Amino acid sequence: MLKLLQAQLNAISAISIREMQLQQATLMYGYAWALFDALLSVGGLVLIKVLLKGFGGMPGLQPMTFVLTGALPWFMFSGLWHGTNGTIKKHQKLLSFPGVTPLDIVFGTALQTLTTYGVVFLLTTTVTSAIEGVPFPRFPMGVILVFLSAWLMGVFLGLIFMPLTRLYPPAMKFISFPFRLGLFLSSVFFMITEFPSYVWPYMVWNPMLHVGELMRTYWFQAYNTPVGRPLYVVECLMGMGALGLLLERYARRRLPIV
Amino acid sequence: MSVSFQNVGKVVHRAGRAYELLHDTNLCVENDARVGILGGPKSGKTTLLRLICGTETPDTGIIKRDDNISWPIPLANFLVNTSSVALNIRFVQRLYGIKHKDFPRQIAELGGFLEFLNVELQKCPPLVKAQLTFALGIGMDFDIYLFDDRVGPPQKQFKERATELFKCRTEGRGVVVASSIPAEIEAHCDSVFVLDDGRVTHFDDVKDGVSHFKNLMKAANEKQKNAEEAKEDDEGAGGTEEAADGMEELAAAL
Numbered sequence: 001m002l003k004l005l006q007a008q009l010n011a012i013s014a015i016s017i018r019e020m021q022l023q024q025a026t027l028m029y030g031y032a033w034a035l036f037d038a039l040l041s042v043g044g045l046v047l048i049k050v051l052l053k054g055f056g057g058m059p060g061l062q063p064m065t066f067v068l069t070g071a072l073p074w075f076m077f078s079g080l081w082h083g084t085n086g087t088i089k090k091h092q093k094l095l096s097f098p099g100v101t102p103l104d105i106v107f108g109t110a111l112q113t114l115t116t117y118g119v120v121f122l123l124t125t126t127v128t129s130a131i132e133g134v135p136f137p138r139f140p141m142g143v144i145l146v147f148l149s150a151w152l153m154g155v156f157l158g159l160i161f162m163p164l165t166r167l168y169p170p171a172m173k174f175i176s177f178p179f180r181l182g183l184f185l186s187s188v189f190f191m192i193t194e195f196p197s198y199v200w201p202y203m204v205w206n207p208m209l210h211v212g213e214l215m216r217t218y219w220f221q222a223y224n225t226p227v228g229r230p231l232y233v234v235e236c237l238m239g240m241g242a243l244g245l246l247l248e249r250y251a252r253r254r255l256p257i258v
Numbered sequence: 259m260s261v262s263f264q265n266v267g268k269v270v271h272r273a274g275r276a277y278e279l280l281h282d283t284n285l286c287v288e289n290d291a292r293v294g295i296l297g298g299p300k301s302g303k304t305t306l307l308r309l310i311c312g313t314e315t316p317d318t319g320i321i322k323r324d325d326n327i328s329w330p331i332p333l334a335n336f337l338v339n340t341s342s343v344a345l346n347i348r349f350v351q352r353l354y355g356i357k358h359k360d361f362p363r364q365i366a367e368l369g370g371f372l373e374f375l376n377v378e379l380q381k382c383p384p385l386v387k388a389q390l391t392f393a394l395g396i397g398m399d400f401d402i403y404l405f406d407d408r409v410g411p412p413q414k415q416f417k418e419r420a421t422e423l424f425k426c427r428t429e430g431r432g433v434v435v436a437s438s439i440p441a442e443i444e445a446h447c448d449s450v451f452v453l454d455d456g457r458v459t460h461f462d463d464v465k466d467g468v469s470h471f472k473n474l475m476k477a478a479n480e481k482q483k484n485a486e487e488a489k490e491d492d493e494g495a496g497g498t499e500e501a502a503d504g505m506e507e508l509a510a511a512l
Binding site for chain 2: 006007010011013014015017018021022093094095096097098099100253
């Protein structure tokens with residue numbers, strides 16, 4: 001059992017390192033461009049937030065750091081759940097090695113995504129905190145755990161949707177649409193306190209809302225979430241994890257990679 | 259016992275049609291045996307190798323493996339042409355958790371392409387790729403080595419060295435060679451499985467297996483020739499019928 005686990009960890013780390021080496025490999029400063037891509041994707045949002053000062057702003061929550069702490073976990077989550085089947089298809093040649101499974105490919109590439117977004121998160125929040133005079137996060141371990149939860153949620157949701165994509169390839173086009181609304185309903189731009197309290201019960205089922213709320217609570221001294229529950233996030237992760245792994249196993253045996 | 263198949267069945271889909279590659283197959287490969295698998299083109303040799311190493315799952319039956327089994331050698335599809343030879347080797351090194359720092363150099367020495375170690379694969383001569391895939395497989399420490407089609411690259415410059423390496427590295431280990439070339443099996447194996455129409459027949463003597471395979475191929479060729487002749491006859495007859503129909507239509511029109 002330990003031997004198998006070790007083999008799986010070896011495969012995940014090998015795939016992750018290879019993916020990192022191949023990111024923009026044809027360009028000079030290859031991996032730095034991957035970081036730049038992630039920076040660009042959130043840079044636009046920060047600009048909008050700063051230009052429209054006061055739009056969705058809350059007292060004590062500095063706009064640039066506020067957007068970064070919400071948008072980076074969200075973008076990481078979106079990129080992961082959306083691209084699972086494509087990732088397996090792109091790397092399916094690696095399945096010719098005994099011991100390499102589609103799950104290793106998913107986790108290996110997801111680990112590379114986590115590294116990229118983790119580095120960008122660390123760099124950008126350090127810079128914006130210094131510019132805006134935001135003090136050190138109130139609960140750093142909480143910030144790390146919430147960031148990891150967003151990552152795991154993306155991986156598991158990707159595994160859940162993967163069989164559907166194989167059965168009906170255009171499925172993602174329909175699924176993506178409601179998820180775009182998530183950008184506005186998951187505490188990325190607006191905190192739940194900016195919505196009337198009578199709509200809260202219709203929003204709190206969303207685990208990414210809890211992630212966004214908890215992230216700001218653990219980061220900013222001036223914000224305490226009225227709804228964010230760490231236990232709910234853990235419960236969702238366990239449920240999604242079990243379902244995702246089950247469906248991945250089904251897809252591996254029954255549905256060919258398309 | 260190292261690998262054993264119990265009532266294994268495998269169906270594959272080609273161009274929308276289902277083909278039964280293996281039907282209720284029972285076989286076992288000991289970890290010090292040198293076994294050949296002889297089969298015609300598209301008979302399922304590579305699929306059988308994939309089933310042995312575990313990269314493919316059977317539709318029915320059970321496959322038990324006790325030992326560390328190689329991938330079907332040579333395996334080239336994972337190589338990244340824009341990466342150096344050393345980086346490609348390092349990937350496999352990490353995949354199998356090999357801690358030895360000089361592993362890429364060892365593989366390059368084994369394959370005889372040390373001067374290309376830090377060169378991008380796409381800038382290397384074509385023979386280097388063949389040497390790399392062979393050396394990478396044979397340079398790993400497996401209990402059973404699987405070879406697809408040939409043992410070693412077909413190029414003359416490397417053939418002798420490849421045979422020498424094969425003998426040296428696989429001594430006391432298991433070897434499975436799947437090929438449609440009887441000479442490959444005769445040169446490297448002690449017993450043979452002949453794969454025909456989803457059925458696997460075992461021969462302790464390679465010569466018996468090879469002659470059985472040759473008879474099968476001869477029969478298949480004759481069958482194909484007869485089928486082609488029959489088709490040509492049908493087309494000829496069809497052509498006459500069409501001509502007759504055309505004449506009738508012409509007569510009616512007149």
